[in-house]
Amino acid sequence: MKTQQILLARRPQGAPVPEDFRFVETELPEPEYGEVIVAHRFLSLDPYQRGRMDDAKSYSAPVALGAVMECQAVGQVAASRDGRFQEGDWVLGGFGWQSHSVRPAHALIPIDPTEASPSTALGVLGMPGLTAWVGLEDIGQPKAGEMLVVSAASGAVGQVVGQLGRIRGAKVVGIAGGAAKCAYVKDTLGFDAAIDHRGDLDAQLDAACPGGIDVYWENVGGAVQAAVFPRLNEFGRMVMCGVIAQYNTASGLAAHGAPPGPNLGPVVRKRLRIQGFIVSDNGWKRYGQFRAEMLDHIKAGRMQYREDVAMGLANAPAAFIGMLEGRNFGKQVVALD
């Protein structure tokens, strides 16, 4: 049995290009006792994977040159040598950008496909959804009547952030790129307003947030951050989830050489809190509570979500490159088979 794989061929210089990836087909090893073969159905493409392509110190080791690109994925058991799994069972794991893999059964997380579509385990019910929930619980803490602004608002994390904020009674403004995403944010997700970051950010923020901003969910950095920061109210919170606009600059994640950020003087006077977090630190411990809440919201029609599905493993690099440029519309996944 063979697996098709996307390897990291070389480390990107700035924005990744197709030549940074290599498509190969290799023989799968025979599963040992206690192992299963998983046929992957959906791969998750997420901005953090850009960081894994650099050989830089970070919270997690880089992907080695020539190794399979990392990602979470859902799949179905194709053959089992473990009593816990049968052919056809849906499972979640860190399977990587490939079509099949052999895994120890203890490393698989079972998924119930009757409860929600399996791909949601990569999005609204998975890491991006949990990221939104943890960051709001621990840092953002929007209160009823407060103003919450979310960047990358139609993306995997942003759409959940805004809807959770609405459920908690906050006013929510989403920032997205282009008319279609803005319409989705306002009309489908039910945000109070949507702002197109390709337009005049200052004028749109003035109109949408006349009383200032209490919580800013940062997914992007750059010009959006520069426009939002001066509008933070006293005791404002800035949830630092990502700075995707900077991931493709060689120095985007470094402190030296990166473009400057806001002067921090107002942090004192306004008693601001700017805090970063990584969901894998302690988020998964609370997955049960998160999942129960989210399933309630979904069943009650309070939580919409949208996926952007690329077809076929060979299209994963292009989908990933596009996502880093904001060309995805919703949670980016790759459907296999």
Added chain:
Amino acid sequence: MKTQQILLARRPQGAPVPEDFRFVETELPEPEYGEVIVAHRFLSLDPYQRGRMDDAKSYSAPVALGAVMECQAVGQVAASRDGRFQEGDWVLGGFGWQSHSVRPAHALIPIDPTEASPSTALGVLGMPGLTAWVGLEDIGQPKAGEMLVVSAASGAVGQVVGQLGRIRGAKVVGIAGGAAKCAYVKDTLGFDAAIDHRGDLDAQLDAACPGGIDVYWENVGGAVQAAVFPRLNEFGRMVMCGVIAQYNTASGLAAHGAPPGPNLGPVVRKRLRIQGFIVSDNGWKRYGQFRAEMLDHIKAGRMQYREDVAMGLANAPAAFIGMLEGRNFGKQVVALD
């Protein structure tokens, strides 16, 4: 009975100059029933008073043009029309830059001069000390073995921050200006190392903090902040207490027009927390606990402090201007009488 006063004559353009202040002598009103006359003995000069001189939105109203400059002060009751106070009693209050004032008795805080020198109610046992204690309790939270770096380390707040950090078992490095302050920080206050910000900051930080920095206490902003920020470790905390290096630029406290700050990309990856606070928000509620702890430390010889005493009300403006330039050495007060 007369009082001598320093008024705000005009709003400074950048750094305050003597002409921004006016010295006057005026008649005190007769105290009403329930009021006392206070003869001020020590005025407290603090960097936050620079902000009060600007007509800018802040957490507290500006001093009006022609009004007495604001400050806390300690004094002695010179005449009392209230049963709670007798002539000679030591009291604390927001008396302003003046020699005498008439105050309602209920607004006075009694001071016990046998417990500690009355001027300490303006420093180590007063607002600056409480600031240090609250910021470490709520934001900095240095743990044993962690590296705590303090800017303006020989100042009113910095000296207490560093000593409290040492008491909690942290390694403490102080940043100060010049050899005398650095010697005081290391030898008298017992910090692990002192760094002269007039020298090569990067080289000195490399030498003093080879394992990076876990907590940075920010009193100054500017070049010191720029050198410290990239050295923050994962889960580092930046306690934003003040940015005195920026107070004299017209735009220093504003978000627009101020010099840029650090790129915030590393805040995500390192899970940093950057948080501002103002001690008057909720610090005084915990004054009792703070004072008890600090008196213990002082009696046990664990807490040293130094005051820089300017003589006479007429010298208050020069002392204040000098403090903003870092020319004070220890907590700046003005002795009257």
